[in-house]
Amino acid sequence: MDFLNYVINGALIGLLYALIAMGFVVIYRASKVFNFAQGELVILGGFIVWYTSFELGLNLWLAIPISLIASAFAGYLIERIFLTKLIGESVFSMVMVTVGLLIFLRGFILLVFGPAVRPFPIVFPLRPLFIGDLLIPMNLLIGGGITIVCAVGLSWFFNKTRPGLRMTAVAEDHVVASSMGISVKHSIAAAWIIGAVLSTMGAIIFLSGKSLTFLASDIGFAALPVALFAGLESIGGLILAGVIVGVAQGLATAYLDPIIGGSIGTVMPFIIMLGILLVRPTGLFGWRTIERV
Amino acid sequence: MLQLNNVEATYSDVILALKGVSITVDEGQCVALLGANGAGKSTTLKSISGTIQSEDGEVTGGSILLDGKPIHNMEASDVVRRGLVHVMEGRRVLRHMTAEQNLIVGGHMVRNSTELNQRLEHVYKLMPRLKELRSRTAGFMSGGEQQLLLIGRAVMAQPKLIIIDEPSLGLAPLMIKDVFGVLKRLKDEGTTFLLVEQNSAAAFGIADYCYVMENGRIVLDGPADKMAENEDVKEFYLGMTSEGERKSYRDIKHYRRRKRWLG
Known part of the structure; x- marks a missing residue:
């Protein structure tokens, strides 16, 4: 039964990683920017939720939608200020800007919200769900459901709707997309809005009932292997990749950490990521280069 | 419909690629732009469509007018909204999307689903092969099929003017015949074309008027039938x-x- 517990909890944590990784993937698809500041977007979203619910004293169910709208606006502003001028520039410049953005966001949050550890509102019931001997945290269970709904919804959006297909065209080729009348700038801005909203949703699931500190931004790096494992263009693949990474991490923590003396659970996602990248450099479901010869 | 007056285009602020190009395309006409490699034909099309900006280029002199209104150095996406679509060389289909998704992206400005479906049916009627291949990933289609898809994608936008770059490049003679057959039918429907082509025999078969480019300049021009005899x-x-x-x-x-x- 312990084994099943580790598997289920690992899978649910993996789905949380997948939700954060979805922000990575949406931004990467549109702009080819690998956003190193994704974890900072999570804590920015967290602080916005804290501010609206505790500082402004709004009802939680009003504070959450307002926070999602505010984080969407923050994502839009970040794209307009830092990235819009870089369209067409080298990948290296883009990556360096996101590293700069990471440092800037940390400084900005410190300046605006202060260095103190803040309480995060209890959004999901703290009492876990018991099924026989199984113990499942409610935040992760509901969060897993939200992740699956988001993945299905975004896959449908990017493959079936005209605005989504426009963004997919931008993901494929900026020049071709603009030659068809698609505004590349608007698509990239929309991707940052979606990425910021997904990060805030990740913050709500991850931090519900916990303390809000800068350490929470580490979840951005924990989600990185899931994005690379799934392939940087695949939304649906994130679910499978997240579950595999989460379960492997859970089992490694439970069974290998006591033998080795700890930490193997932490590095397990990265070991899986390196393994899959050696075999399939584009990840499990990433776009492979189609070359006609 | 389209007028280029002494257009100069420069890449990276140094390389002068067009040196005073003047071209006129009237409504319903097919105008061919001929020339050797490096003559400036593709740069002319990119200057018109605005895609030159994505290659660090810009129009530095002269003017480009579409229906009397200036479009030079306008964002490529805004040029399309004015009714001009650029079919780029190199068969740049959206490789990871299906043929039908490519077509839908071509008609992305249509708000009404009924109208979008009507345009899809029009393209499928014009090129029945695309209907058979609608679910095929575009990157896995043959060169000729990809070229048809690009033309179909342009038609989905129902432009007033299509500027098309080397549609016959790398295609077998039979496929070239098919591609130019489709262009001819579109011309008969009233679409205006500016065609860049190195296969002059194919170009003379469809064009009403021809310009010849050399070294970023127009060196010859005249009605297609006369040019074919030049x-x-x-x-x-x-x-x-x-x-x-x-x-x-x-x-x-x-x-x-x-x-x-x-x-």
């Missing part, structure tokens, strides 16, 4: 002498040098 054009593009014999490549190169000098 000795210099025949010599250089068809490799034939005035007696109808094949000309040696060395002599053609000499002609090229002469043309550059004249230009």
